[in-house]
Amino acid sequence: MKKIEAVIKPFKLDDVKEALSDIGVTGMTVSEVKGHGRQKGHKEIYRGAEYVVDFIPKVKLEIIVAAEMVEQVVDTICKAANTGKIGDGKIFVLPVDDVIRVRTGERGKEAI
Amino acid sequence: MNTVTKPGSGGQGSEHEILKYLTPREALSTLWKKGLKGKELLEQHSSLMDSFIRQRFLDVQGQDHGAALVALGGYGRRELFPFSDVDLLLLYHPDASYRLEQISDAVFYPLWDAGLEVGHGVRTVEQCIHDIEKDFFFLVSLIDARFLCGDHALFQELNGRLADFFSHGARSRFARDMMAHREERHSRFGDHTYLLEPNIKESRGGLRDLQAMEWTGKVLFGLKSLNEFESSGMLTSREYEGLQDAKDHLFVVRNRLHYASNRHNDRLFFEYQEEIAKALHLYDSSGLMGVERFMKGVHQSLKTISIASDIFFEHVNEVISRTEGRGSQVQELSSGLVEVQLGDRKFLGLRDRDLAIQRPWMVFRLFAEAAKQDIPVHFGTRRQIAEIAQELKERWISSRRCYRYFLEVLECSRSIQVLEQMLDCGVLTAFLPEMEHLHHLALHDIYHVYTVDMHLINTLVQLNILMDEMKDVSMGVDVPAVLRLSALLHDVAKGTGGGHAEKGAEVVKGVGERFGFTEAEIDCLSFLVRYHLHMMDLATRRDLEDEGLIIRFARTVRSMDKLNMLYLLSIADARATGPNAWNQWKGALLQELYLKTAHLLEQPEMIDPDREAAVRWMRQKVADRLGEEAEAILSVLPEDYLLSFSPDAVLEHLECVEQLPSQQVVCRPEEKGESWSVLIVTKDRTGLLSKICGVFALYGLNILQANIFTLKNGIAVDMLDVSPMQELSFSDIDWERLCADLRLAVTDRLGLSHRLAARFRSIGVQGSKPLSVKRPRVVIDNSTSSFFTIIEIYAPDSPCLLYSVTKTLADFGINIYKAKIGSSGDQAVDVFYVLDHLGQRIDDPEIEQELEQALLYASEICLI
Numbered sequence: 001m002k003k004i005e006a007v008i009k010p011f012k013l014d015d016v017k018e019a020l021s022d023i024g025v026t027g028m029t030v031s032e033v034k035g036h037g038r039q040k041g042h043k044e045i046y047r048g049a050e051y052v053v054d055f056i057p058k059v060k061l062e063i064i065v066a067a068e069m070v071e072q073v074v075d076t077i078c079k080a081a082n083t084g085k086i087g088d089g090k091i092f093v094l095p096v097d098d099v100i101r102v103r104t105g106e107r108g109k110e111a112i
Numbered sequence: 113m114n115t116v117t118k119p120g121s122g123g124q125g126s127e128h129e130i131l132k133y134l135t136p137r138e139a140l141s142t143l144w145k146k147g148l149k150g151k152e153l154l155e156q157h158s159s160l161m162d163s164f165i166r167q168r169f170l171d172v173q174g175q176d177h178g179a180a181l182v183a184l185g186g187y188g189r190r191e192l193f194p195f196s197d198v199d200l201l202l203l204y205h206p207d208a209s210y211r212l213e214q215i216s217d218a219v220f221y222p223l224w225d226a227g228l229e230v231g232h233g234v235r236t237v238e239q240c241i242h243d244i245e246k247d248f249f250f251l252v253s254l255i256d257a258r259f260l261c262g263d264h265a266l267f268q269e270l271n272g273r274l275a276d277f278f279s280h281g282a283r284s285r286f287a288r289d290m291m292a293h294r295e296e297r298h299s300r301f302g303d304h305t306y307l308l309e310p311n312i313k314e315s316r317g318g319l320r321d322l323q324a325m326e327w328t329g330k331v332l333f334g335l336k337s338l339n340e341f342e343s344s345g346m347l348t349s350r351e352y353e354g355l356q357d358a359k360d361h362l363f364v365v366r367n368r369l370h371y372a373s374n375r376h377n378d379r380l381f382f383e384y385q386e387e388i389a390k391a392l393h394l395y396d397s398s399g400l401m402g403v404e405r406f407m408k409g410v411h412q413s414l415k416t417i418s419i420a421s422d423i424f425f426e427h428v429n430e431v432i433s434r435t436e437g438r439g440s441q442v443q444e445l446s447s448g449l450v451e452v453q454l455g456d457r458k459f460l461g462l463r464d465r466d467l468a469i470q471r472p473w474m475v476f477r478l479f480a481e482a483a484k485q486d487i488p489v490h491f492g493t494r495r496q497i498a499e500i501a502q503e504l505k506e507r508w509i510s511s512r513r514c515y516r517y518f519l520e521v522l523e524c525s526r527s528i529q530v531l532e533q534m535l536d537c538g539v540l541t542a543f544l545p546e547m548e549h550l551h552h553l554a555l556h557d558i559y560h561v562y563t564v565d566m567h568l569i570n571t572l573v574q575l576n577i578l579m580d581e582m583k584d585v586s587m588g589v590d591v592p593a594v595l596r597l598s599a600l601l602h603d604v605a606k607g608t609g610g611g612h613a614e615k616g617a618e619v620v621k622g623v624g625e626r627f628g629f630t631e632a633e634i635d636c637l638s639f640l641v642r643y644h645l646h647m648m649d650l651a652t653r654r655d656l657e658d659e660g661l662i663i664r665f666a667r668t669v670r671s672m673d674k675l676n677m678l679y680l681l682s683i684a685d686a687r688a689t690g691p692n693a694w695n696q697w698k699g700a701l702l703q704e705l706y707l708k709t710a711h712l713l714e715q716p717e718m719i720d721p722d723r724e725a726a727v728r729w730m731r732q733k734v735a736d737r738l739g740e741e742a743e744a745i746l747s748v749l750p751e752d753y754l755l756s757f758s759p760d761a762v763l764e765h766l767e768c769v770e771q772l773p774s775q776q777v778v779c780r781p782e783e784k785g786e787s788w789s790v791l792i793v794t795k796d797r798t799g800l801l802s803k804i805c806g807v808f809a810l811y812g813l814n815i816l817q818a819n820i821f822t823l824k825n826g827i828a829v830d831m832l833d834v835s836p837m838q839e840l841s842f843s844d845i846d847w848e849r850l851c852a853d854l855r856l857a858v859t860d861r862l863g864l865s866h867r868l869a870a871r872f873r874s875i876g877v878q879g880s881k882p883l884s885v886k887r888p889r890v891v892i893d894n895s896t897s898s899f900f901t902i903i904e905i906y907a908p909d910s911p912c913l914l915y916s917v918t919k920t921l922a923d924f925g926i927n928i929y930k931a932k933i934g935s936s937g938d939q940a941v942d943v944f945y946v947l948d949h950l951g952q953r954i955d956d957p958e959i960e961q962e963l964e965q966a967l968l969y970a971s972e973i974c975l976i
Contacts, residue, residue: 014653032697039950
């Protein structure tokens with residue numbers, strides 16, 4: 001089993017969720033995060049005043065999948081979240097030791 | 113088997129005989145399933161418990177002397193809930209201590225064995241009196257003491273000593289302690305989470321508040337039951353009935369909750385809410401879920417108790433202050449209003465209730481003053497107003513002055529205090545009947561922690577605070593009263609089934625009319641309600657780097673005034689929703705949308721209705737010819753592109769796009785009278801324009817004018833007006849070879865630099881330099897557009913200028929998205945809309961400077 005963490009642009013969340021749902025992945029954790037990278041924060045000069053935001057709002061998705069699904073899920077996220085412009089985000093794949101369902105106590109793949 | 117049961121055990125004949133074999137709790141469960149509920153269930157439970165305990169006591173204690181069993185607290189009040197603790201006191205005479213162990217064993221162990229939580233105090237009367245000095249909660253439990261069995265004289269003795277205790281000045285202290293504990297309990301159970309999932313015993317307005325009232329009433333005023341509260345005038349009939357209903361309702365709910373949780377739980381968690389709603393036959397209908405109907409009733413009961421206990425304790429506070437010699441001081445203010453000073457607290461009130469009946473608008477004047485000074489209205493006045501609210505309703509609605517004063521309340525409220533009091537007195541819902549159905553309404557989600565009525569009040573308050581904090585935005589609001597009213601009414605259509613923004617926009621029109629707003633103001637009010645979710649929606653769920661999106665939004669708001677109002681309303685709404693609805697993350701996105709839109713609104717041509725109409729016309733014309741795929745194709749065509757060409761031209765371009773896979777570059781030269789135009793369609797890439805310029809220069813063609821566009825799918829569409837540097841005719845130019853070379857150049861297979869150098873050397877000197885040649889000027893502008901860096905180049909025109917300049921841009925990895933190339937007289941004016949290789953604007957001062965120098969050099973070397 002693997003954990004997939006994807007940091008994407010906020011407005012791409014719906015597209016990614018839909019694309020994942022289409023391949024059968026419906027469970028995930030979503031959080032609002034602040035990004036820092038080559039993409040610069042928003043800077044606007046308006047009426048002589050400079051407005052700078054030094055972080056970039058991003059959304060982080062965390063999904064647990066069976067190892068054999070990783071490639072497909074990563075591919076799906078990439079395609080759905082891609083705009084071609086800087087700031088599209090990154091995906092990380094991490095190993096998972098175990099997954100347990102609290103309600104029933106099931107472990108492993110059944111609990112995903 | 114000892115089958116004698118003492119009188120008063122609530123027998124039901126043979127059924128009771130069977131039931132006595134079960135534990136009281138099991139017996140209760142049987143009765144519950146048979147449909148017994150509410151207060152009856154509690155009393156039955158007490159009776160069963162009484163029998164159970166008395167039996168055990170009598171089994172060991174033959175005679176009545178020296179020991180007694182007393183029920184305390186809830187059990188003493190005969191309010192024994194299914195999983196309540198059983199609070200018992202084993203009262204004994206010091207001489208009878210040798211029998212205690214026997215009695216405790218006989219009574220307490222069976223109860224513990226039955227799984228009950230038992231309060232098992234064992235004390236002499238003396239010990240009780242000693243303990244009540246230090247243990248407030250023990251004192252309180254004694255107030256509900258009820259004799260169960262044993263030595264009645266001993267119990268009388270306890271009562272006598274208790275009465276003595278209170279008669280010696282302990283009453284005031286008791287009341288003060290009660291109030292202090294109540295405050296502390298409210299803050300402990302006042303967190304947001306308790307709004308969503310109330311603890312119906314400990315939360316504000318819960319059963320504890322009611323009990324606090326009853327205990328204090330008993331100790332201070334000798335009132336033995338709620339009934340006596342009414343007969344003594346402490347409560348009006350209306351208040352008494354409301355309180356009784358609330359109590360009964362919460363009893364029913366608490367019973368069900370205990371059974372649903374299968375343990376002593378008083379917290380209405382979400383899953384229990386749904387379960388109990390179903391059990392009480394509350395189903396989804398007309399826009400409200402069953403569970404929402406249920407919780408509406410719960411919140412109503414909680415509110416009723418909360419209001420009544422607040423009024424009661426304010427009254428108590430005044431009474432004991434008076435007995436302590438620190439009575440309230442009443443000062444008459446201007447005609448009819450009074451100020452009440454109690455200790456360090458101030459209240460505002462009406463002189464008398466007749467005043468309100470003669471001049472109904474005085475009530476609104478009172479609230480306006482209270483809001484201005486941020487002091488609460490006195491409980492006596494609140495109570496009077498609540499009694500006559502329905503009676504005065506019509507006269508308020510038709511009074512011009514009331515609207516005036518109401519707007520003052522809206523303007524001055526920096527805390528929810530006054531508006532909440534208006535709500536609790538029934539004034540708000542009487543004056544704005546549109547809000548009636550929102551009273552106590554909690555929507556079933558974890559996001560909105562307040563009931564809708566309180567959320568709206570909170571939004572208005574947050575708005576006022578924001579307007580103070582964000583002066584540069586709030587100063588750009590023409591009619592703040594409209595904004596404030598929109599804050600108070602934006603969710604008015606919630607709970608009516610779907611689309612509350614749209615529906616609400618219609619509903620508020622009527623309200624606006626009643627307030628005497630102008631037509632423009634009513635439109636504005638309606639607009640704000642209709643779009644109150646829109647801005648946050650765009651900011652968090654749409655691509656803010658899409659210029660088209662910002663343009664569309666700018667056209668929706670149309671003016672800075674509306675943009676400012678919507679911005680403030682969006683933030684206020686979020687802040688008033690719950691702890692998770694507003695944060696820096698959302699703030700950053702919303703601000704970005706605000707600034708980009710504000711920027712755009714500064715260019716009036718963008719929101720010019722004529723321009724809008726022109727775009728729409730173009731889109732329609734193009735769509736007509738495209739058929740099914742129209743939507744998809746139109747979405748990649750930028751607006752200014754559409755405005756620059758005829759529908760036929762656009763279709764020609766699209767046709768070229770289709771040929772790209774096989775052709776790579778589509779090049780269509782055309783002779784149009786005096787001028788030659790060349791259309792080039794190809795996939796955009798860094799340096800494309802410089803390559804095009806280079807190839808044309810190679811073929812001796814001057815680019816007089818050009819319109820450069822990049823479609824959103826990355827295709828470049830360039831329309832060039834060219835003319836020969838030397839006297840040549842259209843057919844003299846080998847267009848096919850030019851196109852072929854163009855193809856080579858674009859695919860990096862043509863060396864332009866050495867060819868151009870050779871060519872220009874062979875041409876030789878262009879002619880004598882004009883005496884007054886203007887120096888080239890380069891402007892790098894990052895403030896005009898939110899989406900691109902704009903580079904303007906002013907330089908004397910020359911054949912290689914364009915190539916030189918665009919090559920320099922390419923060297924910096926800069927991509928050109930739009931360009932307008934032309935000249936004014938002798939001077940070339942070239943404007944490029946660019947982004948760097950990462951797709952970001954070029955606003956690093958060092959790079960800007962480097963770029964400027966490079967471009968100046970590029971322009972100057974062309975001045976041979």
